[in-house]
Amino acid sequence: MTSSGAVAASARAVVGLHATEPVSVYLSAWARSGATQADVDDALYRERSVVKQLAMRRTLFAFPVDLLPAVRGSAAARVAAQQHGLLARSVVTAGLATDGDAWVERACDLALERLAQEPATTNQLRNQLPMLAVRLPRPENPTSPPAPVAARVLTVLAASGRVVRGNNQGSWTTSKPVWTLVDDWVPGPAGSAEPWGAAEGYAELVRRWLWAYGPGTEADIVWWLGATKSAVRQALADTRAVAVSLEDGAPAWLHPDDVDPVAAPAPWAALLPALDPATMGWRGRTFHIDPRTAKAVYDRAGNGLPTAWWNGRTVGGWTQQADGRVTVVPHVDLPRTAIIALDHQADELTQRLDGQVLRTTFHRPQQEGDRPVTAERVP
Incomplete structure (x- = not known):
């Protein structure tokens, strides 16, 4: 298996990697396969064995390419319909049109016609298509200043599987996608395949x-x-x-083929990023985290923050110091073996990041009174 193939295998093992925060794809793949930044770039942008797609809960995922037709016909289609309806109602409320659905379809058609000529960023589309420069109130925060409608039109197109986030003009820690028609980006049968039935x-x-x-x-x-x-x-x-x-x-x-007893794995430790599939895989989470400490690694909306795991349980979070050093923040007492293993993971992640301090859009409660893991805390 190639190194970039390991990235696709990591995504397949958890259905898809969360990609709302750009760094999550890289850190989730590294935690599971040791994939480097270059490996993830190869999988996303050169081989395109993993493709970003807006889907479940209006969340961005990096899916194995073969799963795209199934996603587009089901979870993504549901999000596309919801976002289309929200935008259409906003257009009517703002007085831009009396037929909001027709307005949205026209805006989508203009964007697709432009992208058929050449891939483009959101800013380029907004500057070249006056219809996409129109400003509307933000549905998630009506009291904030109105924003250009381009991003909302692209959300509809991306969820419906008509456009895709192609090359990234930003670094691996930022998202500045070049929007591309799906047929021009996705390789093989998955690119031209019709979405499956719901x-x-x-x-x-x-x-x-x-x-x-x-x-x-x-x-x-x-x-x-x-x-x-x-x-x-x-x-x-x-x-x-x-x-x-x-x-x-x-x-x-x-799963019908997964009913046999499973032996306990060898002890393991992992540091996972915000919105990692392991923290976002279940609604009921008490089997892997103490409810009393869950609020330290989930924000008020239920988004998983950077977490530390030991033997299948969330035992804390992790953060970075000003110099980029990764430190583990435990929320339970840990045996020495766990501390050593998590310290080793922190050292490896520190080396990977090479002094770069990551930023997250989510509030991180564990930064309030952070405590690095030390052997002195072992009872």
Whole structure:
């Protein structure tokens, strides 16, 4: 397997890597496969074996390329319809048009016509297409100044699978995508393939989720998928998922080929970035984190912050000092073996980052009174 192939394998192992924060793709792939920054760049921008796609819960993912038709026909299509409707209503409310749907379609068509000539950034599209420079109130914060509509039009196009984030004009820590038509970017059959039907697409996503995250509850899958209970129940039936019980007696589901007992793995430690699939894989998280400490590694919206893991449990977070040194911030007492293993992970990540201090858009509670891991804390 090539180094960039390991990146695709890492994404496939967890269905897809979260990509809302650009650095998450790199750090999640490194934690799972040792992939370097160059390896991830190769997978994303040269081989394109992993492609960014807006999907579940209006979240950006980096999916294995073969999964795109299933995603586009199900979770992404649901987001596209929601965002199209929101934008259409905003257009009417702002008095730009009486037919909001027609306005959105026209704006999308203009953007597609321009991108058919040459890929472009959001700013380039806004500067070249006056319709995309129109300003509307921000739906998530109506009291803030109105913003150009270009980003919202591109959100509709990206979710619908008509355009894709191509090359990145920023560094690996920033997102400045060059928007590209899907057929011009995605290699092989996946690029030209029609989106699957919604039921078929949801079944494939649930099948892969069960393999990666099962056992899980219906509530876990509904939350992760951002879909309705009826869609999830149909997908569970279509995948012939096996009903099981969790330790607390709650009903849950397993992949039909994953019902054999699994031996406990060797002890392991990992430092994972914000929005890593492991922190965002389930709605119910008490099996891997103490509820009393969960608020230290999840923000108020439930977004997972940088976390430290030991033997399958979240035991704290991690942060960086001003000089770029990575330090672990424990929230539970740890044995010496865990401290040594997590310290080793912190040293390796420090070397990887080479003095670069990462920034996150999420509030990080563990920075309030950070405590680096030290052997003196072991009882």
